[in-house]
Amino acid sequence: MRQTVSGAAQLFAIAWRVGPGKLALSTVLMVLEAVAMPLAAPALAALTDAAVRGDARGATVAACVVAVLVVAALTAGHFAHIFYFELGDLAVIHLEQELVALSHDSPGIEHHERPEYADRLQVLRSELNRSGWGAMQALLSSIGLGVALVITAVLLARLNPWLLLLPIAAVPPLVLGRRAEKVIGDARAQSASDNRLARHLFILAGDAGAAKELRACGLEDEVAARHRGAWDSASRTLWRGEVRADALRVAGQLTFAVGYVLATLVVVRDALRGDRTVGDVVLVITLAAQVNQQVTSAVTILQQLQRMARSLADLRWMRAMVRAQGGWRREATVPMPAGLTDGIRFEGVSFAYPGTDRPVLEGVDLHLPAGSSVAIVGENGAGKTTLVKLLCRFYAPTAGRVTVDGVDLADIDPLAWRDATAAGFQDFCRFELLARHAVGVGDLPHVDDDPAVLDALDRAHSADVLERLENGLDTSLGTSHTAGAQLSGGQWQKLALGRAMMREAPLLVVLDEPTSALDAQAEHDLYERYAAHAAAVGRATGAITLLVSHRFSTVRMADLILVAADHRVVEAGTHEELMAEGGLYAELYDLQAAAYR
């Protein structure tokens, strides 16, 4: 219950923030509706008694009062609906914006890679779409309902104090409704991972890039079957939850029905004795029906508030998880160096991904000398990308430290470090923007600076992409635009490379297989050309270029080559040194060279 109350308070605060005027208006209208409806019951009773007495004037006045109250209630309800609907949309947009901000509220990426976070995000997204405005309606209705309940209770007590017990019959539906909501919530959480899998497969089935591979491997039926299987499994879990929840709700409503019949019988008995009028019987029947409706609304309202409260609790959990990784705007204890003289060192670095106890790196000691180009090679899963993630400060080492010119990276302002870093990744973003912006966002202050964008594309050996675009830098890219240009994987990757080159003088350039979609010759040419620029910048600022690649023809150009295996860096040296050593590097190099012969 505490969670529901605090969720309702939080939702109210959000509504106040996004639309104080709309909130005030819809609350007034809801209260008006709540007052008018129960008061129509005594007016109806007066109408009945006047009719029984043959008092035409009294009956006419009472009929007018009933009509005015009913029309007022309906009109207020209608206009309140317009306002809270709008308010609900605003609240959903606000929460979506908060989710977007939360996603980027940490220099780390742990939350993006944790299934617990992904599950909650999945539930939250679908909850916001499905019940965003419903929760707002529930919140405002609960205020009106409180008022209506008080008026109804006073009217019932005046008829017969025993009738005040009527709402007690409402307790079982409430309790059982709560249990039902928990059952559904659990079912939703249990089905979240199947749900995500089904969504992933759905997107895969409609994705132009995936279509080729799916056809080539003959996976169309397999994907369809797995998609169906994941949905079936998710739906089965949800259906079981819904059935159990509905059974609990029906049991609650039946309990109330018994109370309703008893209440009516009490007043009918008083009327038969002559203690009450026919109008009083009409009053109790009308009020009891309203109590029934109020209880049903209370249960629905409670369910919706519980549901929203659960989502908001999930959001709090997600916020706490992101905050636990440390914020962006930490006070830097040490200023960011303007250039590197010694370089970057890994000192006894060990690392296991959060939530796992399997070490990916163990006691790694490394020196990336200032001004050098460094390549990392190693088999799949050897930990190359993990090294890159630590360098980019997406994660902090579990033990040991990474130092930049002797300063612990953890003590450097993450924003300053990010500004001094440029990166290109294998799983690059496809920004469906103008071509200029798809590249320019690599250095936001120069997003519209055409010469800077063209220079970056040139450094990335990627200017040829523009030749194939109808409007050059002004071409819209991707399916988000009606006439957006469709690019090949390699073309997208070239734009991503250009983006990585936008920062002209970063202290660290990380290229984690950003050329996997290019052919070996194109990759070789690119690095040859890039290496000259990197060497010039490196001489001036001590900048380090770190390259992860499986292509040894490119790797051999680096000043220093690191070989990752068995949770550590097992070999380090120049191409010639490592070949002379005759270790793992020489073995892998020879294997690849033989394949090209």
Ligand SMILES: Nc1ncnc2c1ncn2[C@@H]1O[C@H](COP(=O)(O)OP(=O)(O)OP(=O)(O)O)[C@@H](O)[C@H]1O
């Ligand atoms: N987010 C994560 N959570 C848990 N384990 C992870 C995560 N990312 C990677 N791993 C595990 O860490 C190990 C090293 O992965 P990493 O991506 O660093 O390898 P890699 O050398 O870059 O591989 P590849 O050449 O295939 O890109 C792998 O066993 C992988 O399963």
